[in-house]
Amino acid sequence: MTPRISRKTRVTGTVVVAAAALLAAGVTTGTAGAQPAEKGGSPLKLSASHRAELLRDASATKAQTAQELGLGAQEKLVVKDVVKDVDGTTHTRYERTYAGLPVLGGDMVVHTAKGGAIKGTTKATQKSLKVASTTPKIAPQAAQQSAQGVATKTIGAKKATAQTARKVVWAASGTPVLAYETVVNSVRKDGTPSKLHVITDANTGKKLFQFDAIHTGKGESEYSGTVDLGTTKKGSSYTLTDGGRGGHVTTNLSNGSSGSGTPFTSPDDNWGNGKPDNPQTAAVDAHYGAALTWDYYKNVHGRTGIKGDGVGASSRVHYGDNYVNAFWDDSCFCMTYGDGEGNNAPLTAIDVAAHEMSHGVTSATANLIYSGESGGLNEGTSDIFGTSVEFYANNPADPGDYLIGEKININGDGTPLRYMDKPSKDGQSQDSWDSNTGNLDPHYSSGVANHFFYLLSEGSGAKDINGVHYDSPTADGSKVTGIGRDKAEQIWFKALSEYMTSNTDYKAAREATVKAATDLYGADSAEVKGVESAWTGVAVN
Template sequence: MTPHISRKTRVTGSVAAAAALLVAGITAAGTAGAAPAPAAPHGGAALALSTSHHAELVHDAQAATAQTATSLGLGAQEKLVVKDVIKDTDGTVHTRYDRTYAGLPVLGGDLVVHTAKGGAVKGVSKATTAKVAVASTTAKIAPKAAALAAESTATKTIGAKKVDAPAPRKVVWAAKGTPVLAYETVVGGVQKDGTPNQLHVITDANTGKKLYQYQGIENGVGNSEYAGKVDLTTKKGANGYELTDDTRGGHSTFDLGGSESGDGKLFTNSTDTWGDGKPSNPQTAAVDAAYGAQETWDYYKNVHGRSGIKGDGKGATSRVHYGQSYVNAFWDDSCFCMTYGDGQGNNKPLTALDVAGHEMSHGVTSATAGLEYSGESGGLNEATSDIFGASVAFYAKNPEEPGSYFIGKKIDINGDGKPLRYMDKPSKDGQSLDNWSADAGNVDVHYSSGIANHFFYLLSEGSGAKDANGDHYDSPTADGSKVTGIGRDKAEKIWFKALTAYMTSTTDYKAAREATVKAATDLYGADSAEVKGVESAWAGVNVK
């Protein structure tokens, strides 16, 4: 048997990328990783758990779910299912649960229990405060009727084609208002631009009324003028080398070869040199995809102590060359994979470092808070990927493509040389929101994300004019107040802590403010400059 040996290899390349109109743009960046930021002084930072320790915590929590449900006062028909566990340096444990009722999944019933080192419950973060109960679990509407209605919804609301809805599952819908018996139908097919469709449609099982819908495929865009030679970790195979990184959970990169389905073919090569910098070489896109996954893994591990997207030490997969002239990229939880199109004319692969950071962060959000991809929670979901996509770019420290708060700086999607998004003043793109208003939940999530993006910029850098890395920023505030930044390193840690410990599937902007204040308190203390900075930055975007 030929031994499997992880190797580092030098690769050259130059890849450009384009973007679809409504998908999230992300900034480009480059190579060597940065050192982790200093530990928080108040013991609220998450421990870097080994895979076995994480699994042990999850196992112990699952064994105690009945006792936990009783202590929380849940009903006799309610059960808890452990989704994730994180542990802080001071011994505090944050256990995230999904909930079932009479054996049915409760959508919007997730919660996080915060337990002190000694075992005392410090608090509970809930997606809903409503009592979870329904009069009957027998539906009045037939499953087939719900499925047909969902197919119609997909066709009418998002222009989906080749729609296909398998039998829906019966659930309890608790995310909005009084919990009701419902059907969840996942409609397949493709969206207008060729992206796979996974539209989740929630239908009242007794009246047939549509209650909610959200897209399960989360899109993003990016652009990379490939920054010279990069190191890739590959594996020695029986007949050469494989584009598999066993040092990062076994992440592998596959070639779809223009197909829109299947796993694709693992990239292999007779030598350990990959790509030639030209999009006509299929390996070039694979190099970018593998490099992006590598840097994203390192960012989460070295900055936040998280081993892999789910915190379980397992790597995702990347698929390149999806479809024909597909101008997009997307994350799909069902295959735990990143997929990249080749752009207009198959000449501009969307395989960029910031795309990987953005899209794989959708996976982190799904594995933690599970922010619903609609309304204000959807805006927070998109902003989270923008925030961490940009953070990965800053972390990589490529001198030729320094990190930036201008999103999609290099893609020139509008043909005028301007960025796709601006974190310092989101409205400069013509559609994103600078500040919160009562209508924020009705705006497309890629534009309502501007509120949190603006918050993150203010928290990191402060208001007013500033020059950095060749970019000029000038960030206003909703009330004209002056905000003093606390630094991006601290802002990243606060957002990550809030996402993983306090946000839930239904978190809106007001709840996000509360979550980040709690996170900053855990990390830096109740009277710290960091907590005051969080409060000031939220006020700067009209979230009070």
């Protein structure tokens, strides 16, 4: 099969965001953001084969690494991801097991010098990993029944079905304990699928934690103009399969809510008509948005594909009936888009794809738990990279900005869904951290991360960028001088992929970004000082 690029593809869009997705749009081919100078801390652009080789090497020596780290006799390491810097430093991310049981919240990153010596570790927990016994006092069926009740009570789950509870060690908060993890598959009231993970103490039956693996967002499609698409010829017709981007495929769910969907085909490699009454139009938006997001991560951060393995994800459009949402699901490695109110406003746009695909990148790297402060950082990461992709798109019809969902009119008055320069303008998000941040919904606690990123990029005070007026305050009234968005993106990505773990909170995020900036630009650099002052500006000290 020969990859082809279509000559004309009209796309229409307006997007809406909501809780977890991003929504805006972009249109034309973009240019990569600026790379930092080739200093020792700059990440190498690893090919899929080189990355695979590094992963094999790490797997072959994981027992020795565990011994060097002084891990207990019952602990073992499982290699998850790897990043290598220009100076030869390697950052290998591991999950852990204890007596053969998965350890949730036991992840770590081991930082190794070029010669193989361990320079340091970043751990999700500093607690000793041990439990009194691996024999539970309650049966797994009791945990399943309890988890199903949690889903019904907390998210109003419909058609809830609990999978078999698996025995784990819970180490993400407090002292490690023997626990059960139960995944409850259900549907929320608005039609969004749910995969609620419920953690139950295996000795007392008490619920310890819960988080949903489905990350959602609302919106309306946005006009995107004529674009080029990566397609593949199969027989006498073409399909929306992008051979140049890991085989990313876009399919049609035809208003269903399950399955992988059916391929879109075209006899002449021309797709859609720019209007939602043509089913291909939503597919064009989704397919193009995914392509641009792939290009951004590859060209700006050297990451080929969401997992860094060169494998494309997939996009499913026309989900459900009148479904006003979009979501990322790790289990299908896919993005899914509804058609909006009256099935006439598909939620397909570049920002949506970038936001949702970034949830996948977060899952493949730090795997920030979608609850508490780590949940806010997870959601903020998708906003940060969704915004970054919009700037990367360099679309004159939709210039990059720090407004989330500005084209969607979700509020009915033309205002954006979220504001990065002053998040509280949406009436719910936080400008700065306080002791209640971890108790908020991740879409509102994300305001702290979004505001930090804006301050780091552009600085505080009033200014106009691409025709939009901003006026960003700080928590203590201090003045913050921005270092530029391109550098801010590099710092955030390096922190995410090398120094954050599953339960990183805002204080730890400050430490991670300072380390990342130090690696990239030097300990006494203006960039490190900028990171510190931007965090102080959002009351994270």
